[in-house]
Amino acid sequence: MARIEKKKDVVIVGLGWTGSIAGMELAAEGLEIVALERGGDQNTVPEFKYPNQIDELTYGVRLKNMQHPRQATVTVRRDDSETALPYRSMGSFLPANGVGGAGTHWNGLLWRPQPEEIKLRSYVKEKWGESIIPEGMNLMDYPVSYDELEPYFTQFDEVAGVSGKAGNLKGQIQAGGNPFEGWRSKEYPMPALGTTYDAAKFQATAKNMGLHPFPAPAGIASTSYVNPYGMQMAPCNFCGFCERFGCYQYSKSSPQTAVLDALKRKTNFSYRTHSEVLRVETSADGKTATGVTYFDAIKQEEVFQPADLVILSSYQLNNVHLMLVSGIGKPYDPKTNTGVTGKNYAYQMNGGVTLFFKEENFNPFIGHGSNGMCIDDFGINQNDFGKLGFIGGAYWRVGTMNGQPIRSMPLPKGTPGWGAGWKKGIGEWYGHSMSIGTHGSHMSYRNNHLDLDPTYKDPHGRPLMRMTFNWQDNDIKMTQYQKIKAEEVGNALKPDLLQSGFKNIGAKFDVRPYQTTHNTGGHVMSEKPTEGAVNRYCQAWDKHNVFVFGAGNFVQNTQYNPTGMVGGLAYWTLHAIRTMYLKNPRPLV
Numbered sequence: 001m002a003r004i005e006k007k008k009d010v011v012i013v014g015l016g017w018t019g020s021i022a023g024m025e026l027a028a029e030g031l032e033i034v035a036l037e038r039g040g041d042q043n044t045v046p047e048f049k050y051p052n053q054i055d056e057l058t059y060g061v062r063l064k065n066m067q068h069p070r071q072a073t074v075t076v077r078r079d080d081s082e083t084a085l086p087y088r089s090m091g092s093f094l095p096a097n098g099v100g101g102a103g104t105h106w107n108g109l110l111w112r113p114q115p116e117e118i119k120l121r122s123y124v125k126e127k128w129g130e131s132i133i134p135e136g137m138n139l140m141d142y143p144v145s146y147d148e149l150e151p152y153f154t155q156f157d158e159v160a161g162v163s164g165k166a167g168n169l170k171g172q173i174q175a176g177g178n179p180f181e182g183w184r185s186k187e188y189p190m191p192a193l194g195t196t197y198d199a200a201k202f203q204a205t206a207k208n209m210g211l212h213p214f215p216a217p218a219g220i221a222s223t224s225y226v227n228p229y230g231m232q233m234a235p236c237n238f239c240g241f242c243e244r245f246g247c248y249q250y251s252k253s254s255p256q257t258a259v260l261d262a263l264k265r266k267t268n269f270s271y272r273t274h275s276e277v278l279r280v281e282t283s284a285d286g287k288t289a290t291g292v293t294y295f296d297a298i299k300q301e302e303v304f305q306p307a308d309l310v311i312l313s314s315y316q317l318n319n320v321h322l323m324l325v326s327g328i329g330k331p332y333d334p335k336t337n338t339g340v341t342g343k344n345y346a347y348q349m350n351g352g353v354t355l356f357f358k359e360e361n362f363n364p365f366i367g368h369g370s371n372g373m374c375i376d377d378f379g380i381n382q383n384d385f386g387k388l389g390f391i392g393g394a395y396w397r398v399g400t401m402n403g404q405p406i407r408s409m410p411l412p413k414g415t416p417g418w419g420a421g422w423k424k425g426i427g428e429w430y431g432h433s434m435s436i437g438t439h440g441s442h443m444s445y446r447n448n449h450l451d452l453d454p455t456y457k458d459p460h461g462r463p464l465m466r467m468t469f470n471w472q473d474n475d476i477k478m479t480q481y482q483k484i485k486a487e488e489v490g491n492a493l494k495p496d497l498l499q500s501g502f503k504n505i506g507a508k509f510d511v512r513p514y515q516t517t518h519n520t521g522g523h524v525m526s527e528k529p530t531e532g533a534v535n536r537y538c539q540a541w542d543k544h545n546v547f548v549f550g551a552g553n554f555v556q557n558t559q560y561n562p563t564g565m566v567g568g569l570a571y572w573t574l575h576a577i578r579t580m581y582l583k584n585p586r587p588l589v
């Protein structure tokens, strides 16, 4: 029988960005809070200290900070004619394991969505009519507007510490920023970072072509900064070790740098590591949760943690799995298009061109995860879906991220992958290339969903979650359009060689190469309980004291990296809990 812990007001499941923010905001209400984190503790010192952290083999290749399949994995199939098999070597996406979550080893690109993306179904319907929505696409509006979310996007920007240049301040277009972004109530907390040579080169050509370049919004400090929680950031030195690494110099926004030390000082907050939550427990009438059962990996025992309020902040995939094994929301059935949990799983549609220049040197080792210049000229609110024949868009970015010798050696196609030929290729081409990356939206479809696997189980005897996912023509058409445009701009830069990497019509989902950890959907926000698992405040429709955080709330994926929206939604939900729910616990809708 499970050991029973002393009851708390709040139990938080997972201590990444959303769990840390939830801890901080709810601790301010004087509540007794415990956070349960599956992985170990991680701090800037000693875990990420220099020079240990800049070890590409340990962190970049062997993925020391990531979730390992032996702890948690999914089974994967492309459609229901296939048998799903367990994903045994993480590649396509890299969920986190440990205090700080993936915000510890992310790149820091911190975007907010365009207003049109928040009401995409209505936008499409009004401009082109519903008939352009392809059969099987579950295109939805968020049950909340950009204007409602704007203050919370700003709050997250200020806590995370973002560097950039506003393009639209209170409706006034600003020189040097992104003219196609949604309005901002404030300028970025820090000015934009300096520009590397590749980005400057792209900026000049793009401007000449009538495009609108602007600096990438970076969760990387350009100057010294103190956030609203009193946490300090120091300016980035462009060391090139962001993605897959903890930052050793307090420059990259992360829960460690922005929240956790302030949170750990709260006497009403505590956290337990090596504590994996196995399920949410339910009251006899099924209307509320009573707490969670977790596995204490140190004592090797199950523990029941009673609590009045349950915050699921264990990342999109883990949240959906916990909801499915705990009976939160009816599981989605793609055949009937009914049920809600596991619905609208979506991903991201990326592609890019690499440009090689014999005579130019780009110093690729100078960079960071959010470096560079972007354009939004081929983004969602710029594309004519009716004419182009797809729904979606992409932003582009040019900027060196790192020159790490194992993973960052772009070579012309045909260069041998090993031996003397490879060495010769590296000698000729290292530092002589730049790339234009297109980062695109991905819609939700009836046949892309998550449910429980009928065969495979995890170490705790729970069914693994099954992912049924394949690329769809709509999103491939979108990326093919970006290819045509990126090749045009790439050629205008006059490289000696241009190489494209985009998915072609008919491409099948391949789990091996890293694509993004921007998995979305599965517990989507909705107007009605029949359409999604949570309401507009990210509160479970069927258990009012369960609030669910993260990109699982997305109704379809935006064209941007998700964490700006994830953070904004977290503050939106926490505001609702603080101002409405705690006074009178109930379904808020």
Ligand SMILES: Cc1cc2nc3c(=O)[nH]c(=O)nc-3n(C[C@H](O)[C@H](O)[C@H](O)COP(=O)(O)OP(=O)(O)OC[C@H]3O[C@@H](n4cnc5c(N)ncnc54)[C@H](O)[C@@H]3O)c2cc1C
Pocket: 013, 014, 015, 016, 017, 018, 019, 036, 037, 038, 039, 094, 095, 096, 097, 098, 099, 100, 101, 102, 103, 104, 105, 106, 107, 108, 109, 110, 111, 243, 244, 275, 276, 277, 278, 313, 314, 315, 316, 318, 369, 517, 518, 549, 550, 551, 561, 562, 563, 564, 566
């Ligand atoms: C390599 C990489 C690069 C990225 N770059 C960007 C970027 O540039 N911009 C961007 O917007 N996004 C980026 N992302 C995505 C971004 O990191 C996530 O959107 C964000 O971290 C999600 O925050 P979260 O709080 O929802 O979950 P997480 O950060 O994943 O935190 C969840 C926590 O829950 C814990 N947990 C899981 N299951 C359980 C359980 N059952 N019990 C207890 N604890 C549990 C995990 O160990 C983890 O610590 C990147 C991700 C990766 C992996």
